[in-house]
Amino acid sequence: MxxxxxxxxxxxxxxAAVLAVSLIPTPLVAQPATAGAATEDAxxxxxxxxxxxxxxADLKRRIKATKWPSRELxxxxxxxxxxxxMQKLADYWASQxxxxxVEARLAALPQFVTNIDGVDIxxxxxxxxxxxxxxxxxxxxxxxxxxxxxxxxxxxxxPTAHGGTAADAFDIVIPSIPGYGFSGKPTELGWDxxxxxxxxxxxxxxxxxxxxxxxxxxxxxxxxxxxxxxxPAGLLGIHTNMPGTLPDNISAALAGGPPPTxxxxxxxxxxxxxxxxxxxxxxxxxxxxxxxxxLYALEDSPIGLAxxxxxxxxxxxxxxxxxxxxxxxxxxxxxxxxxxxxxxLTNTGVSSARLFWESKLAFFAPKGVTIxxxxxxxxxxxxxxxxxxxxxxxxxxxxxxxxxKGGHFAAWEQPELFTQEIRAAFKSLR
Amino acid sequence: MxxxxxxxxxxxxxxATAVAVSLIPVGLAAAxxxxxxxxxxxxxxxxxxxxxxxxxxxxDDALVDLRRRIAMTRWPxxxxxxxxxxxxPLATMKELASYWGTDYDWRKAEVKLNAYPQFVTNIDGLDIxxxxxxxxxxxxxxxxxxxxxxxxxxxxxxxxxxxxxPTAHGGRVEDAFDVVIPSMPGYGFSGKPTGTGWGxxHMARAWAELMQxxxxxxxxxxxxxxxxxxxxxMGLxxPAGLLAIHTNMPATVPADVDKALQTGGPAPSGLSAExxxxxxxxxxxxxxxxxxxxxxxxxxxLYGIADSPVGLAAWLLDHNDxxxxxxxxxxxxxxxxxxxxxxxxxxxxxxxxxxxxLTNTGVSASRLYWEYKGGFFNAKGVSIPVAVTVFPGEQxxxxxxxxxxxxxxxxxxxxxxKGGHFAAWEQPELFAQEIRAAFRPLR
Numbered sequence: 071m072x073x074x075x076x077x078x079x080x081x082x083x084x085x086a087a088v089l090a091v092s093l094i095p096t097p098l099v100a101q102p103a104t105a106g107a108a109t110e111d112a113x114x115x116x117x118x119x120x121x122x123x124x125x126x127a128d129l130k131r132r133i134k135a136t137k138w139p140s141r142e143l144x145x146x147x148x149x150x151x152x153x154x155x156m157q158k159l160a161d162y163w164a165s166q167x168x169x170x171x172v173e174a175r176l177a178a179l180p181q182f183v184t185n186i187d188g189v190d191i192x193x194x195x196x197x198x199x200x201x202x203x204x205x206x207x208x209x210x211x212x213x214x215x216x217x218x219x220x221x222x223x224x225x226x227x228x229p230t231a232h233g234g235t236a237a238d239a240f241d242i243v244i245p246s247i248p249g250y251g252f253s254g255k256p257t258e259l260g261w262d263x264x265x266x267x268x269x270x271x272x273x274x275x276x277x278x279x280x281x282x283x284x285x286x287x288x289x290x291x292x293x294x295x296x297x298x299x300x301x302p303a304g305l306l307g308i309h310t311n312m313p314g315t316l317p318d319n320i321s322a323a324l325a326g327g328p329p330p331t332x333x334x335x336x337x338x339x340x341x342x343x344x345x346x347x348x349x350x351x352x353x354x355x356x357x358x359x360x361x362x363x364x365l366y367a368l369e370d371s372p373i374g375l376a377x378x379x380x381x382x383x384x385x386x387x388x389x390x391x392x393x394x395x396x397x398x399x400x401x402x403x404x405x406x407x408x409x410x411x412x413x414x415l416t417n418t419g420v421s422s423a424r425l426f427w428e429s430k431l432a433f434f435a436p437k438g439v440t441i442x443x444x445x446x447x448x449x450x451x452x453x454x455x456x457x458x459x460x461x462x463x464x465x466x467x468x469x470x471x472x473x474x475k476g477g478h479f480a481a482w483e484q485p486e487l488f489t490q491e492i493r494a495a496f497k498s499l500r
Numbered sequence: 501m502x503x504x505x506x507x508x509x510x511x512x513x514x515x516a517t518a519v520a521v522s523l524i525p526v527g528l529a530a531a532x533x534x535x536x537x538x539x540x541x542x543x544x545x546x547x548x549x550x551x552x553x554x555x556x557x558x559x560d561d562a563l564v565d566l567r568r569r570i571a572m573t574r575w576p577x578x579x580x581x582x583x584x585x586x587x588x589p590l591a592t593m594k595e596l597a598s599y600w601g602t603d604y605d606w607r608k609a610e611v612k613l614n615a616y617p618q619f620v621t622n623i624d625g626l627d628i629x630x631x632x633x634x635x636x637x638x639x640x641x642x643x644x645x646x647x648x649x650x651x652x653x654x655x656x657x658x659x660x661x662x663x664x665x666p667t668a669h670g671g672r673v674e675d676a677f678d679v680v681i682p683s684m685p686g687y688g689f690s691g692k693p694t695g696t697g698w699g700x701x702h703m704a705r706a707w708a709e710l711m712q713x714x715x716x717x718x719x720x721x722x723x724x725x726x727x728x729x730x731x732x733x734m735g736l737x738x739p740a741g742l743l744a745i746h747t748n749m750p751a752t753v754p755a756d757v758d759k760a761l762q763t764g765g766p767a768p769s770g771l772s773a774e775x776x777x778x779x780x781x782x783x784x785x786x787x788x789x790x791x792x793x794x795x796x797x798x799x800x801x802l803y804g805i806a807d808s809p810v811g812l813a814a815w816l817l818d819h820n821d822x823x824x825x826x827x828x829x830x831x832x833x834x835x836x837x838x839x840x841x842x843x844x845x846x847x848x849x850x851x852x853x854x855x856x857x858l859t860n861t862g863v864s865a866s867r868l869y870w871e872y873k874g875g876f877f878n879a880k881g882v883s884i885p886v887a888v889t890v891f892p893g894e895q896x897x898x899x900x901x902x903x904x905x906x907x908x909x910x911x912x913x914x915x916x917x918k919g920g921h922f923a924a925w926e927q928p929e930l931f932a933q934e935i936r937a938a939f940r941p942l943r
Contacts, residue, residue: 139862140860143696150801150802257580353796353797353798354798356790356794360788362586363588364587364815366575366588366593367805368804369575370574371808374807374811377800377802424580
């Protein structure tokens with residue numbers, strides 16, 4: 071089947087033209103989306119980001135001038151990101167890390183901005199060579215960005231070069247959530263996951279996609295599940311790597327009580343993960359959910375921002391700690407700093423935190439999605455959704471797989487595995 | 501009665517000498533080597549019990565660096581609401597930073613601090629800093645007053661004179677107190693613990709040791725916020741010499757009410773109107789303590805408050821009370837440049853924040869939340885005499901019924917009509933009157 075509407079040819083043509091424009095030298099290139107200056111038209115403008123040398127020099131100067139707290143009192147990471155980890159990160163960030171490398175990688179990708187509901191939405195848009203590729207909109211989360219998805223672009227759009235078949239091809243749209251990365255920062259209330267979901271449907275429509283799928287983890291899951299609830303014309307199904315599946319009795323027991331006694335091994339594993347998360351790790355989300363503006367330090371201190379972002383779920387925080395100790399698994403130092411530096415340079419520490427304030431949704435409760443849903447359950451996710459909970463939460467479950475490795479940042483940490491999952495998940499919808 | 505042991509005369513003599521030493525020029529005084537470490541350098545601490553004089557002297561470099569950092573602040577965009585519901589508003593922080601980075605003068609705060617005799621003594625390997633002011637009256641009652649978070653000894657400065665010198669402040673000779681105001685470990689000029697274990701229980705033991713070391717055979721203790729936890733623990737430990745405690749943030753919540761609060765359930769049936777109101781205040785409070793939960797679980801991750809003055813200031817300002825978040829008295833103080841009647845001023849707010857900055861205690865102070873694993877407002881089982889003042893702006897107004905159950909030897913209970921979470925700081929006169937009245941039966 072063809073996923074393109076009749077207007078697509080025109081859009082493709084104009085995209086090609088603007089893409090050419092976006093590769094000319096900096097002064098003529100479109101600058102980052104500025105909220106407020108946004109126009110109301112539906113034009114899709116090319117986008118390239120190039121930060122000034124002065125801003126990079128300022129960042130390095132600030133990192134070198136960091137005023138450090140005293141060392142944690144424990145010999146593990148139970149009080150937060152360890153001082154030694156942050157000092158290693160700071161040393162590498164200020165002396166060896168090169169933002170220009172990822173800037174060049176981004177500049178090599180077709181990026182655009184279009185204004186929807188008054189906010190400029192930035193997105194990467196890469197088409198497969200195959201004419202009948204399945205369009206997918208992939209949404210990042212917090213503390214992520216489009217950086218999380220860079221490694222899956224080529225495998226998904228060019229599957230024959232990455233162990234797949236032509237029939238596995240996707241056209242990929244990777245937007246920056248409002249308030250994140252190169253998208254505009256909302257200046258008005260109401261940019262909750264429901265609103266963002268509606269905007270994504272407008273975006274896919276504007277790109278000429280008649281039929282498409284959506285994918286996400288973290289906030290990307292919340293947004294994808296809201297899209298599934300809204301059932302915009304054209305949305306065939308969603309894939310999530312952080313599904314909302316918690317049965318009511320589990321949610322109630324997590325608020326203060328013993329686990330139900332009838333849990334299977336998978337369910338007990340998930341319970342233990344959730345119990346740990348709510349007892350020890352949910353603080354960042356509660357703070358951002360209630361007092362995002364108070365986090366001035368995220369905008370003023372690069373190390374403050376980096377530590378805040380590194381200290382997400384326990385598994386990814388430990389993984390990142392190992393990376394800065396010299397081990398190589400899933401993520402590199404550059405991967406981590408590309409993402410943190412993107413937040414720093416776009417000044418989005420606080421604006422991204424506001425999504426937690428805007429959203430009134432329960433993180434992991436079933437939302438009542440009835441369209442086709444595919445789920446990949448990664449072992450190091452905040453919780454690994456058990457099959458029984460998942461089947462109950464999503465009556466139209468078309469795919470469920472429990473993976474042997476990978477965590478919260480699945481696309482970033484395990485791009486090959488993630489790619490295979492996306493291919494397998496959506497095969498039945500082509 | 502006399503509150504002094506036989507060794508006290510000697511100690512007083514020593515103290516007098518030490519005060520004299522501490523007032524001689526900076527070069528000879530026990531000045532902090534670098535800002536933050538002060539005289540109290542953890543690790544280098546000796547195990548002796550000597551009491552060393554202490555003076556607050558911050559090097560110019562540290563003050564210049566602070567102003568430079570404030571001037572260089574990188575700001576977020578404005579909140580998307582027109583009130584304080586997303587946190588401390590951008591305009592508030594910008595206005596504060598504008599003053600803090602230019603006209604605010606830390607040296608004035610230093611003069612205020614150094615007007616009082618300050619000392620450091622090592623207890624359990626950690627240097628404990630404290631203000632120690634003797635009353636001119638011979639049989640003054642010794643009182644140890646403990647601050648909380650986001651406070652410091654700056655909170656208590658205005659009550660020193662009324663308590664130690666009552667006849668000059670509307671009181672009588674027999675209202676006199678000797679006042680000891682320690683900086684909690686990890687706070688202000690006390691040392692920063694380098695190992696775990698310095699929770700309220702340990703502090704309570706250290707305070708008893710401190711009072712003994714000062715030669716006080718009988719004394720009372722007072723506290724709010726973390727200071728309330730410390731005095732409750734002292735009450736539980738009942739060290740020899742502790743006659744009673746006074747708390748302005750009493751822990752009175754009955755077990756069934758506390759359970760309902762923790763699980764988010766409905767209020768237990770049968771609450772009186774006063775209890776029902778307290779329950780509702782507690783429900784609100786528990787929705788405004790994300791800062792506490794975060795510091796309780798991940799204090800080390802707050803690198804930003806060590807590195808960014810404005811980040812630190814916003815974090816410290818955003819403490820709630822019954823009238824708002826930030827606390828109403830603190831928020832209104834930001835617009836008050838002078839105060840004839842003792843209400844908080846902008847300078848006092850900045851004195852406290854600047855003390856955190858210069859001593860680099862944003863993170864070390866946060867660790868107290870991590871150390872403490874007990875309940876917040878639940879009755880702890882204190883059986884020694886307890887006095888309670890209920891301020892209207894406190895997190896919850898402890899009902900008399902709960903207070904009587906929580907503290908079976910309640911010697912004083914009073915609901916006052918003004919003042920909030922930072923009672924001594926906000927309403928020093930009223931606070932001093934309460935302390936006098938509270939401990940009068942014990943003299």
